[in-house]
Amino acid sequence: MDAYPRLCIHLDRIRENAARVAERCRAHGIAVCAVTKGISADLNAARAMLEGGCDAFADSRIRNLIRLEEAFPAVDRFLLRIPMRSELEAVVRTASCSTVSMIEAVEALEAECAAQGKTHRALLMFDLGDRREGILEEEMEAFVRAFKRCPRVKLHGVGANFACFAGALPSAGALERLASARSFMEDGLGYAVPVCSGGETSSLKLLEEGTLPRDVNHLRVGEAILLGGDVAWQRAIPWLRQDTVELEAQVIEAREKPSRPEGPIGPDAFGRVQTFEDRGRRLRAILGIGRQDLPVEGLRPLDESVEVLGGSSDHTLLDVGGRPAVTRWGDVLRFGVDYGAMLSLSTSPYVARACFEDGREVRAVPRGGRSGSAPEACCPFGPP
Known part of the structure; x- marks a missing residue:
């Protein structure tokens, strides 16, 4: 009945963008986590991102991660938003890795892991200027002690967010501080912390310019793949498609x-x-x-x-x-x-969706259904 309004998703163009981003990143030893939240984890778009060469999925909503797990059980799922206490049971059960920035959250995750008989990987977020989530560098020693007390929650990486709240842009200097923080945490914990997640779409500009520090080996990319744009730097990315x-x-x-x-x-x-x-x-x-x-x-x-x-x-x-x-x-x-409009349109129950390949409408996967077998993907978070 609801033929219009409808959101038209050009899967071939998204796949092409994903391939271009993945190729550039892989040339520098960087894994790409496909951020699906902007399109409400549409399974068709997620599959196109995976087929284009993305290594894992990232989303801020547990409900979306559950759907992605059902459709692509072999692919790692990364919870972008710091979990609420009420979500911890589902986080440990569903997410391959989640962001943390509070000692209380690490301790609560440890208790939930014990209850489920599982371990969990964590990405410790650092506030490097945008003033959204993340710890300050002066807090690192306290988090070393916290992770030592919580052996079921293993620190798997450090990360930072840019240009989402205050508009603070990524810089080589800020990301070098992130790399130093990873080294500090490794020394304190006595084990390897393999992931240095250096931001989102906005960090691609540093990669293009050759100023992204070598220690950055992971990016969380959504807008560039889904829209070919970069709102932080106010640009259409010239080597990506915008008609997606x-x-x-x-x-x-x-x-x-x-x-x-x-x-x-x-x-x-x-x-x-x-x-x-x-x-x-x-x-x-x-x-x-x-x-x-x-x-x-x-x-x-x-x-x-x-x-x-x-x-x-x-x-x-x-x-x-x-x-x-x-x-x-x-x-x-x-x-x-733009990104905000896409995010809202994909969330609205009053907006239909249609998927296209080479300009032809194709049968879409139901929003809540399985998409069948998924292609294999490299998992940058390693085995659980």
Whole structure:
């Protein structure tokens, strides 16, 4: 019934991006963890990322990791977001490795591992400037003692996050500090800590420029593969494709109207007071999708004569007065999406999905179903 709006996922293009990222990274001894959260761990997209050469999956939601485990049981699964206490049973049962930044979490994971008779691998996150998750370097000794007290939770790597909260960009200096932290933890614990996870898509720029420290041997990459972009450095990555994920939405009204509102102006439905340029009467179109489904500012009309004016909860308003073809009720318009829009659209239950190979729509895997056998992949986290 819900044919539109729909998110169109071009699997061949995502596979191509994954192959290009994996090839560049492997040439420098770097494993690529495919971050699937931006597309809500769509199993078709995940398979394309794996087939392109990614080594493992990473996601911030346990529910997504469970689905990935069901579909690709041989592939490692990395929990990106630090787990909540209420998630620990599922984390130990499902995740191959998880991020930690609190001693209490390490101790709680140890207790859960004992209850399940398992061991667990941890990636200790360091805050190197972005001021999101992660410990400060002055806390390392305390974490050495914590891991020594918790033999079932083995430190398998150190990691850092960049450009997600404060916008702090990765740098060679920051990543050299991360490599030094790994050496400190190895010396203190008396065993190898094999993974130095040097960030996300934003760190690819350092790889391109030849400034990524040699000790970085792991990156967590989502946006570059899924969209060919890098919001941190405000660029389309020139050696990747950007025509990978698109939105198709249907016009529910098309009418010429004055461009300025009438009467006193107050806040809109989301509490913002807007200003409007008087452009006279213009042909406007309304799409049957809105802010409940995505931040409409994240839409990029593929027809350059279309302009996104804004949106309410269930409507997106467009100026289509410059279109060569007359816009009519029932028309379907196409848009590129940024990362935030893709994330929201893939999460919304009101948005359908369609998968394409070489421009042809293909049968999609159900959102909650198995995808069948998965190709083998190298697992950068090693055996459990």
